[in-house]
Amino acid sequence: MPGVTMSYHPATSEPHWQQAWADAESFRAVRDERPKYYVLEMFPYPSGRIHMGHVRNYTMGDVVARFKRAQGFSVLHPMGWDAFGMPAENAAMEQGGHPRDWTYGNIATMRDQLKPLGLSIDWSREFATCDDDYVAQQQALFLDFLDAGLITRKSAQVNWDPVDMTVLANEQVIDGKGWRSGAPVERKELTQWFFRISDYSDELLSAIDGLDGWPEKVRLMQQNWIGKSRGLQFRFQTVDAPDGFDEIEVYTTRPDTLMGASFVALSPDHPMVKQLAAGNAEIAAFIEECRRIGTTEEAIETAPKMGFDTGLSVTHPLDPDWKLPIWIANFVLMDYGTGAIFGSPAHDERDHEFATKYGLPIRATFGEKGMDLAAADGMVAKAPYVPLKSETVSYVRGFSGQPEQSGEAAVTAAIAHAEEQGYGEGVTKYRLRDWGISRQRYWGCPIPVVHCDSCGTVPEAKENLPVLLPQDVSFDQPGNPLDRHPSWRQASCPECGGAATRETDTMDTFVDSSWYYARFTSPHAATPTDRADADYWMNVDQYIGGIEHAILHLLYSRFFARAMVKTGHLPEQAKEPFDALFTQGMVTHEIYMTRDARGRPVYHLPEDVTDGTLADGTAVEVIPSAKMSKSKKNVVDPVNIVASFGADTARWFMLSDSPPERDVEWTSAGAEAAYKFLSRLWRLADDAPEGGDDPELTRSAHRAIADVTKSIESFAFNKAVAKLYELANAVGKSKAGGEARREVLRITAQLLAPMVPHLAEEIWAKSGGIGLVVDAGWPKADPALLVDDTVTLPIQINGKRRAEISVAKDMPKDEIESLVLADETVQKFLDGAAPKKLIVVTGRIVNVVA
């Protein structure tokens, strides 16, 4: 029985309180008269076991959930599983078995590991995105989106493994080769399904201004990702180009540099390049070489600049006698702008590198303020001149606006010039591309459409949903098992009733995670959402997750919420689904390494290393902390920590020391220290001497209430922890006894409850608390107990601290000034002279300028 054990023993007390909460249904989310609060942590991928990163993430969310609950909110705090994805298929390939069994097995394991943490989760709302029901609702959403014109089909490039005959994910391409086959990967075009997120570019961009509860860094990243730009679109007239390519359309954000143009560069995927390649083996070979770079922006941008001179040319729009050569360049992206650019090497790093490599002219358009043509040309010969657009420069080859103006002004003037003369127009473009959701993989949500010879691509009828994955599949050969399944593809056309073929693409798993927050508001509804529940619970008041999701997941979710509003599945207010966002850091650990006979690294688990040596005495090399990963074996299993120290210790350690947004290093010393402190709290509550009041202790308790409340509200859990250490130290030192002491202990229990809920219940019970602390509400600080009558003012002389004085809190400035001037140290420094300046910052500091 808790309360009568003689020492802190979480192994018995934690299950006891978890049972008490379960019996009281403390965490069941209900719609009632209280204001609601929806706290959500990014749901986990069921990889097999929970790790410390999960413990940290879910503990933080739990602190918020329990804190808000204590403050009188009706809290929704759910949990689910992001259950589709590649690892399940990889496991099936490597170890046999079925992705479904692997996934649900992992979920069962991880749920069992998560529950002992004592999280205040409403488990009745749990679901996995691979559940038939979730698949059904997601397919219903897809059909509604299709109907609303939010979905399109078009061609896109994928990584193609020519040996395995399969599409590879970017992470499966290593140094340009397929991870299994080792064959050089090719870019291949496929017709794919897309969500038309780019229709919402401007909306998603401008709405960022309203996301007050989001970190500035995430808002900035999203802004840059959407990438709104204003530029000039115009056409170069070609000379001797193939039929149908009399003009090449280009887009530039720097039309003011047009007079410094030295070449035109086309993407290897540009239609004219494809046309040229058909009749020119050299060009075809060059394109093939470019296509080996891979599909990622990173690979394309960091690859060495390669160009191919087509021998063709264009005429300059401002001078018909001026010819510019047409090159094909591997760094020009077909996805952005028009797939064609003009190079202006004097004012662009990449163009400069390209021009230098291929001996193309470098001609300055502008130079530093006051420079003439020769000086400007001289400056850009070795390196490009790329000042901020807001900086004023001297145009030496300008053609519109003033000779001296900012880049910004010159761009505007150049666009106006082009529109007047009729050779181009100002356009706004976005970097954001449509969201390709087609995956040529088995373990995902099937796209509910069929292909009919007579009707074309036809959406499946809603009454035929869900389209479920076939179970009888094997992963003993590469490629998508859906493609080779004997019968699954056979369907009938919902329009004509004739024979049709099922779509075998499944959806990107980002689709699954783009609306799970909405499903949690009514997880068992027969439609994707229930309107009354969505109205009550949306939006997510506090969303918590890793910074690695700052762009894709969060942007897709923002789009998806808008799409759900448009199709009537969410109320208008939910188009920005996350009111506040917090991004937490990773959990890291040192890496322990030895080397085998051939010098290859061998990694060791932390639990096998004591004082830098293995059990057999071999010394290990200690590598600085990095994100916990299985391959480096620098992992600490939360299950072991909970078994030896209890959940509260794991929780407390994850909250202490490091600020939540930063990485935290797991150390065994830190975990032991956490356990020691919790044991001390336990003893403190046990030791209840009779005695009287201690006004200082009461003041400490109320200061702690104020500080802990503020710290939790601002996500500074490490500071809340520090304040609770201070309070515990104050209790330990105080002579207070009896009810006065018990009252402070009850406050301590209330303040501890969001962080270490089991121990808080123990302390609450021992110190005469009624009922459960989880139902006790949040304490309020008495403002009268928070103010000090006197303050200590440091005295600086010329900015360096030299002395201090103690004054009444409300002493007028002139009195402080005379006290300061009378101070011995000040007089010594002034040496009889009058101070040049005397700065008194009330309640803060005094600075004497001698």
Add this chain to the structure above:
RNA sequence: GCCCGAGUGGCGGAAUGGUAGACGCAGCGGAUUCAAAAUCCGCCGGAGCAAUCCAUGCCGGUUCGAGUCCGGCCUCGGGUACCA
């Protein structure tokens, strides 16, 4: 490459432009103990006998005053559209 962060004692970190190092870990000294563990008390950035000086990744700037603001770097981390 591009976008976004972070960098403070031996270590994790604290500090509305106002006493740099709260709180904790490690370490050192003491109490208790036959002894140890546990616990409790004290000290704890560096140099110096001291006055004082040096110190928040590096270089410069703004300010009475900069860890904090501005400019330029370095290192590490996240993202880079099919990892989740």
